[in-house]
Amino acid sequence: MTGIDAIRAxxxxxxxxxxxxxxxxxxxxRIAGRRVLVKAESLQTTGSFxxxxxxxxxxxxxxRTAGVLAYSSGNHAQGVAWAASxxxxxxxxxxxxxxxxxxxxxxxxxxxxVVLYDRAGEDRDALGARLAAERGLTLIPPFDHPEVxxxxxxxxxxxxxxxxxxxxxxxEVLVPCGGGxxxxxxxxxxxxxxxxxxxxxxxxxxxDDMARSLASGRRERNAAxxxxxxxxxxxxxxGALTVPVLSRLALPGLAVSDAEALRAMEAAFRHLKIVLEPxxxxxxxxxxxxxxxxxxxxxIVLATGGNVDPAMFSRALAxxxxxx
Amino acid sequence: MTGIDAIRAxxxxxxxxxxxxxxxxxxxxRIAGRRVLVKAESLQTTGSFxxxxxxxxxxxxxxRTAGVLAYSSGNHAQGVAWAASxxxxxxxxxxxxxxxxxxxxxxxxxxxxVVLYDRAGEDRDALGARLAAERGLTLIPPFDHPEVxxxxxxxxxxxxxxxxxxxxxxxEVLVPCGGGxxxxxxxxxxxxxxxxxxxxxxxxxxxDDMARSLASGRRERNAAxxxxxxxxxxxxxxGALTVPVLSRLALPGLAVSDAEALRAMEAAFRHLKIVLEPxxxxxxxxxxxxxxxxxxxxxIVLATGGNVDPAMFSRALAxxxxxx
Numbered sequence: 001m002t003g004i005d006a007i008r009a010x011x012x013x014x015x016x017x018x019x020x021x022x023x024x025x026x027x028x029x030r031i032a033g034r035r036v037l038v039k040a041e042s043l044q045t046t047g048s049f050x051x052x053x054x055x056x057x058x059x060x061x062x063x064r065t066a067g068v069l070a071y072s073s074g075n076h077a078q079g080v081a082w083a084a085s086x087x088x089x090x091x092x093x094x095x096x097x098x099x100x101x102x103x104x105x106x107x108x109x110x111x112x113x114v115v116l117y118d119r120a121g122e123d124r125d126a127l128g129a130r131l132a133a134e135r136g137l138t139l140i141p142p143f144d145h146p147e148v149x150x151x152x153x154x155x156x157x158x159x160x161x162x163x164x165x166x167x168x169x170x171x172e173v174l175v176p177c178g179g180g181x182x183x184x185x186x187x188x189x190x191x192x193x194x195x196x197x198x199x200x201x202x203x204x205x206x207x208d209d210m211a212r213s214l215a216s217g218r219r220e221r222n223a224a225x226x227x228x229x230x231x232x233x234x235x236x237x238x239g240a241l242t243v244p245v246l247s248r249l250a251l252p253g254l255a256v257s258d259a260e261a262l263r264a265m266e267a268a269f270r271h272l273k274i275v276l277e278p279x280x281x282x283x284x285x286x287x288x289x290x291x292x293x294x295x296x297x298x299x300i301v302l303a304t305g306g307n308v309d310p311a312m313f314s315r316a317l318a319x320x321x322x323x324x
Numbered sequence: 325m326t327g328i329d330a331i332r333a334x335x336x337x338x339x340x341x342x343x344x345x346x347x348x349x350x351x352x353x354r355i356a357g358r359r360v361l362v363k364a365e366s367l368q369t370t371g372s373f374x375x376x377x378x379x380x381x382x383x384x385x386x387x388r389t390a391g392v393l394a395y396s397s398g399n400h401a402q403g404v405a406w407a408a409s410x411x412x413x414x415x416x417x418x419x420x421x422x423x424x425x426x427x428x429x430x431x432x433x434x435x436x437x438v439v440l441y442d443r444a445g446e447d448r449d450a451l452g453a454r455l456a457a458e459r460g461l462t463l464i465p466p467f468d469h470p471e472v473x474x475x476x477x478x479x480x481x482x483x484x485x486x487x488x489x490x491x492x493x494x495x496e497v498l499v500p501c502g503g504g505x506x507x508x509x510x511x512x513x514x515x516x517x518x519x520x521x522x523x524x525x526x527x528x529x530x531x532d533d534m535a536r537s538l539a540s541g542r543r544e545r546n547a548a549x550x551x552x553x554x555x556x557x558x559x560x561x562x563g564a565l566t567v568p569v570l571s572r573l574a575l576p577g578l579a580v581s582d583a584e585a586l587r588a589m590e591a592a593f594r595h596l597k598i599v600l601e602p603x604x605x606x607x608x609x610x611x612x613x614x615x616x617x618x619x620x621x622x623x624i625v626l627a628t629g630g631n632v633d634p635a636m637f638s639r640a641l642a643x644x645x646x647x648x
Contacts, residue, residue, distance in 0.1 A: 021345055021367065027433055042597045043345065043364075102594070109351055266634070270426070273366045273630030275597040306597030310590070310641035317634035 001241070002146045004192035007153035007185065010056040014154055016086050017052055018045050022162040022300075025271035031288045035298035037166060038284065039159055040274050041305065046110065048232070048280065048305030049155055049182055050079030050142075056151025057140045058083040065089050066136035071124055073231050074103025075305050076142040081112025092137060094128050100231065102309045119225065143181030144239035152182040155302070156189025163197060163300060170196035172251060173300040174283035177201035177210045178233035180242030182304065187249040197300065201246065201253040202283040204228040204261070210238045210246065211253025219243055229258045229312070232279030232305055254293055260285040265316040268303065275313065280305035325565070326470045328516035331477035331509065334380040338478055340410050341376055342369050346486040346624075349595035355612045359622035361490060362608065363483055364598050365629065370434065372556070372604065372629030373479055373506055374403030374466075380475025381464045382407040389413050390460035395448055397555050398427025399629050400466040405436025416461055418452050424555065424601075426633045443549065467505030468563035476506040479626070480513025487521060487624060494520035496575060497624040498607035501525035501534045502557035504566030506628065511573040521624065525570065525577040526607040528552040528585070534562045534570065535577025543567055553582045553636070556603030556629055578617055584609040589640040592627065599637065604629035 020043050028036040041049035054076065058068060067090035070080040077093040084091035093112045095104060096119040107114050115131070117124055132139055141148065163171065173190065175183040180201065187199040201210045207228055212220040221237040228234055238246075256264075261278040264285035268276045276284070283301045287294060344367050352360040365373035378400065382392060391414035394404040401417040408415035417436040419428060420443040431438050439455070441448055456463055465472065487495070497514065499507040504525065511523040525534045531552055536544040545561040552558055580588075585602040588609035592600045600608070607625045611618060 018345070018347075021342070023342075023367065025369075027430075030433075040367075043347065045349075047597050106351075109354075269599055269634070269637070273371050273599040275593055275599060310593070313593070314638035314641055317638055 002149040002153065002188060004188060006146060006150040007157060007189050010147065010150040011154040011157055013059045014052065014055055016045060016055055017154065018043065019158055020044055022166060023272050027271040028267060028288065031267065032299065033291045034296065036287050037163065037168060037298060037300045038272060038303050039155065039300065040303050041155060042274055042276055042280055042303050046078040046082045047307045048075040048079065049152060050075040051082055052154050053148035053151035053181060054079035054083040054140065057145060057147040058087050058089060060147045061138060065138060067091060068140050069128060069132050069137040070140050071128060072142055073099045074107070074307055075232050077103065077107040077112060078110055078307065080140050081107050081110040085111035092131055094124055100307065100309050103307050106307060143179030144241050146241065149181050149185045149241060153185030153189040155182065156186035157193060159186065159300065160190055160193035160197065163194060168298045168300065171296050171298045171300050172294055173197050173199050174202050174254070174286050175199055175302045176233055176279055176282045176304045177203050177253065178235040179239045180210050180246055181239065182302065183250065184242040184245040187245055191249055198251050199249060200251045202286045203233065203253060203255045204230040204282060205255045205257050207234055208253060208255040209235065211255060213238050213243050214247055214250060214253055217247065230261060230279035230282060232277060233282070254286045254290065256282050256285040256290065260289045262316040262319055264288055265313065266319065269317060274303065275306040275308065276303050277305050277308035326473040326477065326512060328512060330470060330474040331481060331513050334471065334474040335478040335481055337383045338376065338379055340369060340379055341478065342367065343482055344368055346490060347596050351595040352591060352612065355591065356623065357615045358620065360611050361487065361492060361622060361624045362596060362627050363479065363624065364627050365479060366598055366600055366604055366627050370402040370406045371631045372399040372403065373476060374399040375406055376478050377472035377475035377505060378403035378407035378464065381469060381471040382411050382413060384471045385462060389462060391415060392464050393452060393456050393461040394464050395452060396466055397423045398431070398631055399556050401427065401431040401436060402434055402631065404464050405431050405434040409435035416455055418448055424631065424633050427631050430631060467503030468565050470565065473505050473509045473565060477509030477513040479506065480510035481517060483510065483624065484514055484517035484521065487518060492622045492624065495620050495622045495624050496618055497521050497523050498526050498578070498610050499523055499626045500557055500603055500606045500628045501527050501577070502559040503563045504534050504570055505563065506626065507574065508566040508569040511569055515573055522575050523570070523573060524575045526610045527557065527577060527579045528554040528606060529579040529581050531558055532577060532579040533559065535579060537562050537567050538571055538574060538577055541571065554585055554603035554606060556601060557606070578610045578614060580606050580609040580614065584613050586640040586643055588612055589637065590643065593641060598627065599630040599632065600627050601629050601632035
């Protein structure tokens with residue numbers, strides 16, 4: 001199981017990973033009614049935190065590796081393609097054919113071989129197993145993998161230090177959550193480094209499998225696999241490795257609507273000058289628009305990704321312009 | 325005259341100033357045909373580098389100050405309003421009535437008292453002089469002021485360190501230029517800390533008063549005062565303090581079109597996930613779309629501001645979408 005030693009080891013190997021800033025703006029504090037600190041992982045190499053876990057997993061492979069394989073709607077894909085290229089390792093990425101064009105193009109540009117499949121009609125796992133067997137590829141799963149969780153946990157090491165420097169010793173830490181790899185990694189890092197910073201997962205309404213799993217004590221599935229704009233964090237069910245960690249360490253999970261995620265994208269544009277995708281903005285949405293659900297004088301938010309098509313981003317900006 | 329000692333002193337006083345990241349993306353390197361390093365001052369408090377000079381100037385005032393006055397189309401306004409509020413000093417900001425709504429709103433939200441004037445019909449200087457006399461305000465000019473130049477120069481101290489850490493010892497440093505305060509401050513800092521990093525100003529085509537001044541050896545004026553989208557860097561003429569510094573230290577100036585600035589905004593959105601305004605994107609535009617005008621294996625770019633209205637930002641994204 002991943003622990004603080006694995007996270008520290010991943011941080012020591014993470015040559016290609018950027019230390020992302022912890023941003024603030026008075027305008028966000030006004031909306032939320034408390035101090036808001038935003039860890040901008042959208043500024044990470046490849047545009048999302050996924051580069052961290054991918055780097056950790058690829059850098060832990062034996063030297064002679066035929067290649068790696070990943071399933072992803074986009075951000076994990078780009079992280080794995082980038083980390084593999086940086087290590088001189090071929091990568092094959094299975095992506096749903098309805099993944100955002102920006103993510104498909106981004107993955108190819110980073111050196112990944114993209115294989116598209118039909119999310120509804122094709123058996124992704126069977127396709128992946130066949131490719132892996134034929135070409136001797138090693139699967140790098142998006143969240144349920146000790147090294148991936150350790151890599152995501154390096155975010156928490158930085159956060160503990162940055163929050164301390166900003167004078168925030170105790171706060172809720174809201175994390176956009178798909179399978180829970182980032183949330184679990186951060187929770188483990190904070191347990192060791194800043195135990196009064198407590199993780200809360202944030203999911204799209206209707207896809208709150210993690211929140212329900214934490215409430216019931218067992219892995220709950222989502223009823224649907226599509227139907228939210230937050231493509232980056234739509235997983236069928238949370239991880240086998242992540243649920244036990246978060247059951248032990250996390251506060252109850254939150255969920256927000258797509259409309260709230262879009263409004264949070266506009267707020268991040270206006271006040272922080274950063275680009276977020278819908279799934280990367282759900283934690284900021286919870287901090288801004290569900291203040292009564294959060295406790296404390298300050299709240300910390302993970303802004304996890306910015307790989308969004310221009311049309312979707314303009315839609316977020318236009319929606320807010322209409323509201324005034 | 326501002327020198328490296330004044331810049332170091334400004335850095336030592338700059339409690340409220342954020343150290344902004346030096347970002348890179350493989351996609352930008354591909355467009356430019358060389359390595360591109362982007363100092364993202366758009367992520368500075370208030371959304372532009374102007375916070376640096378404003379903080380330096382306000383923090384150098386005597387303790388008992390009735391208030392400060394600034395003329396600005398927006399970014400300097402926000403910087404002064406913010407720095408004054410942080411020091412408990414009232415601020416009055418004269419803004420043209422055609423300034424972007426985001427900048428007017430931003431200035432007010434930061435505690436500045438905004439007085440609008442008609443850019444074509446009213447005498448801004450007379451209005452400012454009257455207000456200053458009536459209320460005992462101290463003028464903080466946008467660029468032609470030793471402390472303002474020193475404050476902007478703190479960007480150069482960070483850049484020298486960050487470029488060294490990134491392995492770039494020699495490169496051209498492209499800087500969006502209005503009156504030349506940032507360019508001069510950075511040039512002075514780099515002269516002391518990293519003399520093989522050489523500043524080049526970048527201006528909007530048709531408003532290249534600094535490039536012409538550097539070429540002729542005297543302060544040249546622009547023919548027009550409006551007619552570019554790059555509102556942040558439309559100055560009638562360069563500074564009396566900045567031209568001598570840049571004549572001694574800078575390489576010849578560059579200019580780009582509004583269309584190129586918009587394309588650079590789209591590239592920054594796509595590859596770096598940051599929000600730039602047109603005037604903040606001109607140096608990136610030169611790096612990406614005028615590669616033949618630049619020398620060296622790497623180029624450093626200042627991305628100076630992100631205070632842009634949603635409609636203008638969407639226009640930049642849509643333009644690029646049409647081109648494919």
